[in-house]
Amino acid sequence: MSSADTALPGLDLDRLADWLAAHRPELAQGPLRGELIAGGKSNLTYAITSGTTSFVLRRPPLGHVLATAHDMTREHRVISALADTDVPVPDTYALCEDTEIIGAPFYLMELVAGTPYRRxxxxxxxxxxxxxxxxxxxxxxxxxxxxxxxxxxxxxxxxxxxxxxxxxxxxxxxxxxxxxxxxxxxxxxxxxxxxxxxxxxxxxxxxxxxxxxxxxxxxxxxxxxxxxxxxxxxxxxxxxxxxxxxxxxxxxxxxxxxxxxxxxxxxxxxxxxxxxxxxxxxxxxxxxxxxxxxxxxxxxxxxxxxxxxxxxxxxxxxxxxxxxxxxxxxxxxxxxxxxxxxxx
CATH class of the missing domain: 3.90.1200.10 (Aminoglycoside phosphotransferase (APH), C-terminal lobe)
Known part of the structure; x- marks a missing residue:
């Protein structure tokens, strides 16, 4: 499955690949594939891989959103600030505030292995x-x-x-x-x-x-x-x-x-x-x-x-x-x- 034939709500992988090529080329060593792993009224979370590298992309939900509740800059900032503390957080890779790339601001972070126990x-x-x-x-x-x-x-x-x-x-x-x-x-x-x-x-x-x-x-x-x-x-x-x-x-x-x-x-x-x-x-x-x-x-x-x-x-x-x-x-x-x- 290549970036060209993958349809993900809220994420154009081809446009993302072009942005990565200019800003973080090491994250896009091949065609991108992605999966929506959390969606709804909260921020959308995608797991993305190029075959050799994997990462997570976070963006606001689709449609009308409250800026204060879905501020990618604030999320990226707090996670980045905690990187050298005793609080375990994913590494952050990039922040894009240009809404022309995928239709909303987004940031990239480490894909951490683990289980979110719910039941x-x-x-x-x-x-x-x-x-x-x-x-x-x-x-x-x-x-x-x-x-x-x-x-x-x-x-x-x-x-x-x-x-x-x-x-x-x-x-x-x-x-x-x-x-x-x-x-x-x-x-x-x-x-x-x-x-x-x-x-x-x-x-x-x-x-x-x-x-x-x-x-x-x-x-x-x-x-x-x-x-x-x-x-x-x-x-x-x-x-x-x-x-x-x-x-x-x-x-x-x-x-x-x-x-x-x-x-x-x-x-x-x-x-x-x-x-x-x-x-x-x-x-x-x-x-x-x-x-x-x-x-x-x-x-x-x-x-x-x-x-x-x-x-x-x-x-x-x-x-x-x-x-x-x-x-x-x-x-x-x-x-x-x-x-x-x-x-x-």
Whole structure:
């Protein structure tokens, strides 16, 4: 299969080959072949090979995109900045901001060997000891990220950490208002509780924004080989990452369709073990972890309501979208409970 007879959505391999010939000729020693390995509303990811070399290309999704959510320059910048730290990331090869090449900005990075575990059954096939090691590595890697001084790696201006938590509360309320289609009294209650319960902010660190096991690659030795999907990365309160991870895992243990359920696998570290391990390695105070769990619950409820809103208005289609609305109220109530427990 040559570049001339390969049709990939969002990527013209012939035009890419011409660009590589001028900018990174060592990556295009033969006809290019490619495969879309991740697509949808997130950034598109392609595995590409010339027969002698292989790499990954990332570009924004097709159609209308939010510049802030699909900024290739920011993704490329944060991955490149972390290259010499203890955070495992792919090597970056090139950034192209010229939209005339493939129709959108893109960047190239190393194709890292590894598995993005998503299902408990995948981990159960490895056994509880290996599962425990993988979940410990997941936490250790997050702690390593949150131990990086942004200024030291050239990311001191990567975001606006001042007032980060307050802006998050406002942002997700604004998103919910834009998807309003039904009464959600629990949303009003949770938002009010969050707005008046914002804790003192942790030291500014690099926030991944969507950290979970299926957004990292695990190698054959059960170590995290690379952290992927940096499209939500910014500077802010690092505890928002751990709060979101906990909510993902709580949802997974209830086997909610479409949500990774890895935390249900035998051997996967429990919440208290994960929090103790994280606090020890990151050196951060988890006194108000309930707030961060509540904020993450609010965020995911708003995202689910937005998908449900677009589905019922015929603006999007997808497996499971018809039931997304069923997730919203349980998430909101879980957030209220987490915040109330935090205040006891």
């Amino acid at each position: 408990a059954r995948e981990l159960e096939a490895l056994g509880p000891e290996r599962t425990a090691a993988i979940s410990a590595g997941l936490i250790d890697t997050l702690a390593a990220l949150h131990s990086v001084d942004p200024v030291t790696v050239g990311l001191g201006d990567f975001g606006r950490p001042e007032g980060f938590l307050e802006r998050q509360v406002r942002r997700w309320k604004k998103q919910l208002d834009a998807s309003y289609s039904r009464e959600l009294p629990a949303a009003t209650e949770l938002h009010e509780l969050l707005a008046k319960s914002v804790p003192p902010q942790s030291a500014s660190r690099i926030v991944h924004g969507d950290y979970r096991l299926d957004n990292v690659l695990v190698d054959a030795s059960d170590r995290v080989a690379a952290v992927l999907d940096w499209e939500m990365a910014t500077l802010g309160d690092p505890l928002t990452d751990i709060g979101l991870l906990l909510v993902y895992q709580r949802m997974g243990t209830h086997h909610i369709p479409g949500v990774t359920d890895v935390a249900a696998a035998q051997g996967f570290l429990g919440e208290s073990e994960m929090l103790d391990r994280y606090a020890h390695r990151a050196g951060l105070d988890l006194t108000h972890i309930g707030f961060y769990v509540a904020l993450a619950s609010f965020k995911l409820a708003v995202i689910a309501e937005g998908i449900y809103y677009r589905f019922i208005h015929g603006q999007t289609v997808g497996a499971g979208f018809d039931t997304m609305g069923d997730m919203v109220d349980p998430l909101l109530r879980a957030g209220i409970a987490a915040l109330q427990q935090d205040q006891e």
